[in-house]
Amino acid sequence: MTSACTTSVAPPLRATDLVVLRGMRRVVDGVSLSLRRGEWAAVVGPNGAGKSTLLSVLAGLCRPHSGSVWLHGAPMQQWTPRQRAQRLAWLSQQGEAEGEISVRDVVRIGRLPRHGLFGAITAQDEAAVEAALAETECIEYADRRLNEISGGERQRALIARALAGQSSVLLLDEPAAHLDAPHQRTLVRSLAARARAGAAVAVVMHDLTLALAADRLLVMSAGRLRADGPADDAVVRETLIETFGRAFSIERVGSGIGPRWVVLPAL
Amino acid sequence: MRSATASRRATEPGDAVIPPRGATTALRSRPAATSRRPAWRLGCALAAAAVLLGLCGLAAGSEGWSFDWAAEWDLVSSIRAPRTLGALLAGALLGLAGAVAQGLFRNPLADPYLLGSATGAGLGVVLVLSIGSLGGSAFHAAADGLAQLGLVGAAFVGALAGVCLALVLARGAARPMVLLLAGVVVGILMAALSDLLMLISPQALRGRQVFLLGTTGFLGWGETRVLAATLVLALPVAVGFARALDALVLGEQSAASLGVHLPLVRLLLVAVMALCTGAAVAQTGLVSFVGLVAPHLVRRCVTVTHGALLVLSALAGGVLLQAADVAARVVVAPQELPVGVLTAVFGGAYLLVLLRRRTPA
Numbered sequence: 050m051t052s053a054c055t056t057s058v059a060p061p062l063r064a065t066d067l068v069v070l071r072g073m074r075r076v077v078d079g080v081s082l083s084l085r086r087g088e089w090a091a092v093v094g095p096n097g098a099g100k101s102t103l104l105s106v107l108a109g110l111c112r113p114h115s116g117s118v119w120l121h122g123a124p125m126q127q128w129t130p131r132q133r134a135q136r137l138a139w140l141s142q143q144g145e146a147e148g149e150i151s152v153r154d155v156v157r158i159g160r161l162p163r164h165g166l167f168g169a170i171t172a173q174d175e176a177a178v179e180a181a182l183a184e185t186e187c188i189e190y191a192d193r194r195l196n197e198i199s200g201g202e203r204q205r206a207l208i209a210r211a212l213a214g215q216s217s218v219l220l221l222d223e224p225a226a227h228l229d230a231p232h233q234r235t236l237v238r239s240l241a242a243r244a245r246a247g248a249a250v251a252v253v254m255h256d257l258t259l260a261l262a263a264d265r266l267l268v269m270s271a272g273r274l275r276a277d278g279p280a281d282d283a284v285v286r287e288t289l290i291e292t293f294g295r296a297f298s299i300e301r302v303g304s305g306i307g308p309r310w311v312v313l314p315a316l
Numbered sequence: 317m318r319s320a321t322a323s324r325r326a327t328e329p330g331d332a333v334i335p336p337r338g339a340t341t342a343l344r345s346r347p348a349a350t351s352r353r354p355a356w357r358l359g360c361a362l363a364a365a366a367v368l369l370g371l372c373g374l375a376a377g378s379e380g381w382s383f384d385w386a387a388e389w390d391l392v393s394s395i396r397a398p399r400t401l402g403a404l405l406a407g408a409l410l411g412l413a414g415a416v417a418q419g420l421f422r423n424p425l426a427d428p429y430l431l432g433s434a435t436g437a438g439l440g441v442v443l444v445l446s447i448g449s450l451g452g453s454a455f456h457a458a459a460d461g462l463a464q465l466g467l468v469g470a471a472f473v474g475a476l477a478g479v480c481l482a483l484v485l486a487r488g489a490a491r492p493m494v495l496l497l498a499g500v501v502v503g504i505l506m507a508a509l510s511d512l513l514m515l516i517s518p519q520a521l522r523g524r525q526v527f528l529l530g531t532t533g534f535l536g537w538g539e540t541r542v543l544a545a546t547l548v549l550a551l552p553v554a555v556g557f558a559r560a561l562d563a564l565v566l567g568e569q570s571a572a573s574l575g576v577h578l579p580l581v582r583l584l585l586v587a588v589m590a591l592c593t594g595a596a597v598a599q600t601g602l603v604s605f606v607g608l609v610a611p612h613l614v615r616r617c618v619t620v621t622h623g624a625l626l627v628l629s630a631l632a633g634g635v636l637l638q639a640a641d642v643a644a645r646v647v648v649a650p651q652e653l654p655v656g657v658l659t660a661v662f663g664g665a666y667l668l669v670l671l672r673r674r675t676p677a
Contacts, residue, residue, distance in 0.1 A: 110573055134575030145567035147422065151619045158562050162575045166559050194619055195565070210566070214574075 059122030060085050061218045061249040062107060062137070067116035069102050069272075076102045077113070078272035084218065089240045089250035091260035094269035095293055100253045101142050101222050103269065107251070108139035108220050120218070134162035140211040142222035142253070144203065146195060152206045153191040156181055159213030181213035184239050186232065200227040208236065212243070219243060219250045225259060237262060257289070261299070261310040268292055280310045354618045355628065362631040366404055369638040373400030376642050378650040394537075402535030403641035403655070404634040405543035406600045407610075409550070411633020413592035414607030415614075415626050416554050419561035420585050421492055424615075428593040428607035431495070431586065432502030434528075435510070436478020437597040440470035441527045442510040445520035467527055468539070468598045475594035478502050479586065489582035492568075530603040530656020532641045539599045546595040550588045551630060557581055558622035603656050605663020606633050606640075612670060 060083040069077035077099045084090060084107075092100045106113050109125045118125040120136060128136070138159070146155065159181065160174040182188045185205040190198055195206065204227045211221060219240075225233050237259055244250050244264065251267070254260040261280045268276040268289050276288035286299050297312045374396050375381045385392045413428035421430070444467055483489060485498035514521045560581040563571035572578055596603070610633035614625055637655065640662070644653040 105569070108573055110569055129575075130572070130577055131575035134573060137573075139570070139573040141567060141570050141573075144570075146565060146570070148565035149615045149619065150562065150565055150621055154562065154619075154621045155565070157621075158559075158566060158574065161559060161563055166576070167556060192619070207566070 059119065061121055062251075063119040064107060065116055065119075067103070067106055067113045067118070069099070069106055069111070070114045071102075075272050077106060080116075080269075080272075080274045082267060082274060082277060084249035084251055086217075086247050086249055087244055088264045089244040089252065090265040090267050091263035092251055092253045092267045092269060093255075093257060093260045093289065094275075098269040098292075099272040100269055104220050104222050104251065104253060105139070108137060109133050110139065131162055131165060134214070134216075136216050137218040137220065138211045138214045138216040140207060140221040140224055143226070144207045146203065146207060149194050149196055151192050151194055152187055152198065152202075152209075153178065153182065155195055155206050156187070156191075156209045156213050159210040162214055162216075177213050177215055181209040184212060184235075185209040186235060201229060201232065204228055205232060212239065217248050219248055219252075221250075221252045223253050223255065225252075225254055225256055233259060257293075257297070257312040258310075261312065286310070355620045355624045358614065358617050358628055359624075359631065362628065362635050365635045366631065366638060369635060369642060370400050370404065372642045373403070373638060376645045378645070378652070380646070380649060398537045398540045399532055399535045400638065400641065402540040402543055402599065403532045403637045405540060405547055406532070406535075406596045406603065406634075407606050407637025407640075408547055408630040408634035409543060409592040409596040410603060410607035410637070411610035412547070412551060412554060412626060412630040413589045413596070414609075414633065415611040415622070415629035416561070416585050416589050416592075417607070418611050419564060419622055419625075420582060420589070421496060422564060422567075424612065425608070428589060428596075429602075431482045431499035431590065432478030432506060433475035433590055433593040433597060434478075434602055435503045435506040436481075437471040437475040437594065437602075438524060438528050439506045439510045439513075440472070440474020440477070441467055442513045442520045442524050443474070444470040445523040446513045446517035467523075471527070472594045472598035474506075475597050476590055478506055479590035479594075483583075483586065488579060489586050490579045492582065495586075528597075528602045528656075529654040530601040530659065531654045532600055532637070532644070533652065535599060543595055543599055546591060547630070550592050551627070553584065554588050554626050555623055557585060558626055561585075561622040561626075600637075601654075601656060603637060603640075604660045605667070606636050606659050609663045609666055610636060612667075616670075 063083035065081045067077050067080045068075060080103060092104065094100055102111075105111050107118055109118065109120070109128070120128055120133060125133070156178050157170075157174070160170070160177060164170050164174055179188075182191050185208050187202070187205050187209050190202060195203060198206070204224070208221070208224050211219065211224075224236055228236060233256065240250050240252060252263070254263075260266060263280070265279055266276065266285050266289065267274060268285065270292045275292055276285045278285040280286060290297065290299060295315060297314045299310050300313050302309050302311050374385065374392055375383050377391070377396070382388065410428055414426070417426040417428055417430055418424055420426070479499075482495060482498040482502045485501060486495040489495055510524070514524065560571065560576045560578075563574050563576045566574075568578065593607075611625065611629040613632050613636075614620070614628040618624070618628070620628065637659070640655045640658045644655045644658050647653055647658075
């Protein structure tokens with residue numbers, strides 16, 4: 050009973066004082082954060098800032114040197130791999146996915162934590178797969194093989210795989226890579242929709258204008274979390290510009306839908 | 317051919333358009349129908365080929381074809397039948413091991429002999445053949461033990477020992493790249509050791525040659541039973557873990573993120589691989605290319621996940637070795653070719669064709 054209470058109150062994912070060492074380098078250096086339900090956060094920062102490492106530590110895929118990660122109020126190590134996978138989906142950067150299986154079967158793999166290695170595949174699993182295929186607009190080529198489609202199509206298939214698990218925490222490493230503008234928009238919309246439906250979403254993004262549309266920005270550089278807050282916060286925006294060596298400015302653009310922040314390269 | 321079917325599928329009505337809500341039941345039943353049917357069809361075709369080749373195997377003798385089985389019942393039941401069935405089973409073990417290896421190491425060129433099982437088996441055979449001439453009373457006990465084990469047993473133990481040594485060197489199956497390298501190292505070491513032994517006792521050379529050339533000629537009912545038992549043991553385990561192999565398609569880390577306990581799964585599947593390969597090598601010698609080509613053949617025909625791929629690869633491997641066995645008996649009758657030579661020639665040629673097709677002009 051008490052555990053049920055704590056899990057409902059605790060943030061889906063919380064990390065305290067994470068340090069990851071790679072040789073002598075502190076790739077992640079004292080990062081503390083918590084991801085909240087109903088919010089999608091964009092992790093931004095220059096190359097080598099430690100974004101991907103942070104994400105994989107948050108996903109429980111590598112142990113931090115010090116610090117700890119809490120998933121739904123319990124330390125990450127206390128979850129079995131399958132329990133963790135049911136609650137948390139992680140999408141790798143530059144998918145090393147390679148093989149001659151169909152796109153639909155790739156997305157089906159996303160349901161693995163639900164039915165397990167030996168369990169029966171239910172109608173619910175199949176429905177989730179079809180929904181994820183539709184959400185990322187993969188249905189058209191769902192029967193084609195992974196090695197027969199373009200980079201962008203493959204990326205959408207892998208995103209669909211991550212979405213199909215319907216997990217409460219989504220950690221996606223550069224899901225917008227290789228996507229054209231319409232599909233970037235589709236991606237951002239479905240991330241926002243997942244968050245509205247109660248998931249906690251963290252996404253590494255290099256397209257800063259897309260990232261500025263997020264509910265929250267996590268600005269990283271040199272392994273440290275420099276700023277954490279919405280794009281409307283002037284301090285967050287200023288830190289972002291500073292972090293990227295003043296290579297751009299951020300302007301407010303008002304449109305029919307509402308004011309938005311856009312990045313203007315300082316040429 | 318494949319791209320033609322793929323594009324045809326993509327342009328089927330109802331596929332290109334995302335149907336609105338309410339059409340989900342249709343959606344749910346369609347993919348199962350379209351993706352499963354070709355696999356079933358291939359399975360049936362392979363099974364039919366196995367039966368047909370089985371009949372050929374019963375009829376193919378040193379004096380040409382003879383279908384008057386009643387007249388030579390002894391020959392058919394005690395020699396041709398176990399040999400034909402044994403070829404099917406040994407090929408199936410190799411096909412299964414090849415498909416497991418290719419999935420496990422995420423490499424379409426992976427081979428069942430990858431982890432040192434082939435040279436391990438060779439070393440086992442050489443040890444048995446040469447131990448007598450190594451002399452010294454200290455070896456007598458060992459020699460007796462090895463003689464009791466026999467060539468087949470020694471090959472089996474040697475194959476397993478090779479894989480175990482690779483696992484020990486790589487400290488388990490946690491890092492596949494290291495395991496592959498360890499397999500290569502073990503292969504080189506064991507080959508060197510066999511060479512050394514054959515220098516000391518040259519008569520082992522010929523025996524090893526004959527044993528490892530790859531031949532279905534030694535398959536009797538006993539051997540066939542062993543092969544069948546191995547397949548019955550290995551196939552369910554491999555198919556049981558097929559979803560882990562599917563997850564591995566996404567990459568090591570992604571599979572781990574999906575809750576797959578990779579070190580354990582890998583260890584189990586390496587064990588399956590070693591068992592299949594060890595049993596096949598011990599009974600039929602080094603039959604090359606069947607394990608490598610069978611999964612390729614299946615993937616060319618159908619787009620399936622590993623569950624079906626493993627079963628179909630086993631079937632395809634069985635059919636391939638059966639065909640090679642029949643061909644070995646009739647091509648230069650009344651002489652007989654070693655099947656290993658045939659599979660090497662045809663397998664190699666097939667891989668070359670594959671290679672040429674894959675490279676865009």
